[in-house]
Amino acid sequence: xxxxxxxxxxxxxxxxxxxxxxxxxxxxxxxxxxxxxxxxxxxxxxxxxxxxxxxxxxxxxxxxxxxxxxxxxxxxxxxxxxxxxxxxxxxxxxxxxxxxxxxxxxxxxxxxxxxxxxxxxxxxxxxxxxxxxxxxxxxxxxxxxxxxxxxxxxxxxxxxxxxxxxxxxxxxxxxxxxxxxxxxxxxxxxxxxxxxxxxxxxxxxxxxxxxxxxxxxxxxxxxxxxxxxxxxxxxxxxxxxxxxxxxxxxxxxxxxxxxxxxxxxxxxxxxxxxxxxxxxxxxxxxxxxxxxxxxxxxxxxxxxxxxx
Numbered sequence: 001x002x003x004x005x006x007x008x009x010x011x012x013x014x015x016x017x018x019x020x021x022x023x024x025x026x027x028x029x030x031x032x033x034x035x036x037x038x039x040x041x042x043x044x045x046x047x048x049x050x051x052x053x054x055x056x057x058x059x060x061x062x063x064x065x066x067x068x069x070x071x072x073x074x075x076x077x078x079x080x081x082x083x084x085x086x087x088x089x090x091x092x093x094x095x096x097x098x099x100x101x102x103x104x105x106x107x108x109x110x111x112x113x114x115x116x117x118x119x120x121x122x123x124x125x126x127x128x129x130x131x132x133x134x135x136x137x138x139x140x141x142x143x144x145x146x147x148x149x150x151x152x153x154x155x156x157x158x159x160x161x162x163x164x165x166x167x168x169x170x171x172x173x174x175x176x177x178x179x180x181x182x183x184x185x186x187x188x189x190x191x192x193x194x195x196x197x198x199x200x201x202x203x204x205x206x207x208x209x210x211x212x213x214x215x216x217x218x219x220x221x222x223x224x225x226x227x228x229x230x231x232x233x234x235x236x237x238x239x240x241x242x243x244x245x246x247x248x249x250x251x252x253x254x255x256x257x258x259x260x261x262x263x264x265x266x267x268x269x270x271x272x273x274x275x276x277x278x279x280x281x282x283x284x285x286x287x288x289x290x291x292x293x294x295x296x297x298x299x300x301x302x303x304x305x306x307x308x
Contacts, residue, residue, distance in 0.1 A: 040113045045142040048161045048188075052168030053302045091233045091255055094219060097149055100274055102156065102197045104219050104230060104264050105148035107131050107187070109141040109161075118227045120220035121146055122264035123199035124276065127159070127189040128303050130202065131262030132281050132291060136164050136185045146189060148197045150221070152228050156197050163188035165303050167295050175282065177243035183281040183291040186303045200266065200276045202300045205247040206292050210267065211238050218254050220263030220280065227259040238277070239287065248293030249281065256280050256288040265290045 094101055103123040110116040119135035129146045136144065144161030147154045165186040172179040219232035233255060242249035254265065263280040278292030 035116060035118065036114055037110060037116050038114075040110060040143065042113060045110060045113060046160075047140065047142050048136075048144055049163040050139045051163050051165045051188075051306075053165060053299050055168060057298070057302050057305075091222070091231050093225075094230050094232045095151055097155065099198050100200050100264075100266070101219060101230065101232070102149035103194070103199050105129075105146055106150040106221050106227070107135055107262055108143075108145050108147075109136060110143040111137060111141050116141070116143075118221065118223075118259055119261045120259065120263040120280070121187065122262075122276070122279070123148060123194045123197065124186070124202050124300060125199055125304055126192040126194040127307065128194070128199070128300075129161075129187040129189065130264070130276075130279055130296075130300070131185055131187060132279055133166060133170065133183045133185040134281075135262050136161075136166075136187070139164075144187060146187060146193075148193060149230065150228070151230065157193065159189035159191045159193045161187045162190050163307065165299050167299065177249060178245075180242060180281045180289050181244040181248040181291060181293050182295045183249075184279065184296040184299060186299055188303065188307050200264065200274060202276045202297060204275070205294055205297060206238065206250050206277050208241070208246075211240055213237065215267045216252060216254065216265055216277065217268065218256075218260075218263050218265045218280065220256075220260035222256075222260050223258035242289050245293070248278065248291065248296070249289045250277065250292050251287040251289050254280065254288040254290075256283045265292075 105121060107119040107121040108116060117135060119131055121129045121131035124130045145158050147158035148156050167182045170182055214235040214237045216236040216238055217234045218236060219230050221227045222231050225231055236252055236254045239251045242251050260280050264276060265278055265280060266274050266276045268274055278290040278296060280288060281291040282289050
């Protein structure tokens with residue numbers, strides 16, 4: 001197997017719209033970019049339930065068919081046609097609402113009554129959003145929300161976060177390869193917004209047969225563009241595993257900046273099916289690294305089984 005070292009990694013939080021948030025000084029120890037939000041009364045700050053995957057959770061192939069209309073290779077599209085994922089390697093603004101782009105959206109959390117963070121995320125079920133774990137804090141952050149296809153405002157509404165599913169053994173060294181590999185969280189929403197806009201599918205662990213080929217696509221909400229619109233890039237290359245094990249993390253040449261933590265990273269196969277590899281976790285001086293692998297896949301199966 002091919003392994004690449006991860007150097008000088010930093011996590012990718014973002015600024016928000018200048019209309020609703022004001023950037024405050026960066027913490028140069030970890031480069032988290034916090035923002036100020038309009039003040040929220042303490043009584044209105046709601047913590048989601050923190051739900052580790054049970055140690056005795058057992059999966060089966062049937063878990064993949066947990067709800068009607070679910071397709072194990074294409075995800076779910078409510079009456080829309082799939083768009084071919086083709087194009088050049090440069091970031092570009094995407095304002096359309098076709099599939100799979102409207103499954104991707106903006107994640108926000110309050111870290112205090114007057115401040116919070118902005119990340120990216122992707123629907124992987126009717127009320128299930130995959131994002132980066134460091135986007136949800138340590139269990140004390142509140143008022144999580146997901147807005148699919150956010151474009152200078154909500155176009156399909158938004159949903160509140162009632163639960164956060166995580167790796168129960170997440171005690172790795174900060175920014176170590178296994179910390180990055182398992183830097184995932186699955187948000188449980190308070191409404192089935194995926195039934196309205198569709199969702200993608202976390203099918204399997206990354207396949208090394210596709211390493212060193214320009215086959216990855218990614219979209220998110222970069223802070224240098226205001227973190228208010230979806231920016232995408234096509235044809236990016238996975239180089240190899242990042243040093244934890246043979247399912248992740250995966251090093252890539254995706255361009256990433258603050259706000260793109262949790263951005264979906266997917267591949268379109270020749271038969272048109274979409275395979276979600278994982279989500280953007282960190283960036284280094286040499287590469288962008290995506291959270292991926294068997295632990296994330298187990299969390300997805302648990303989320304679908306426990307919260308259909």
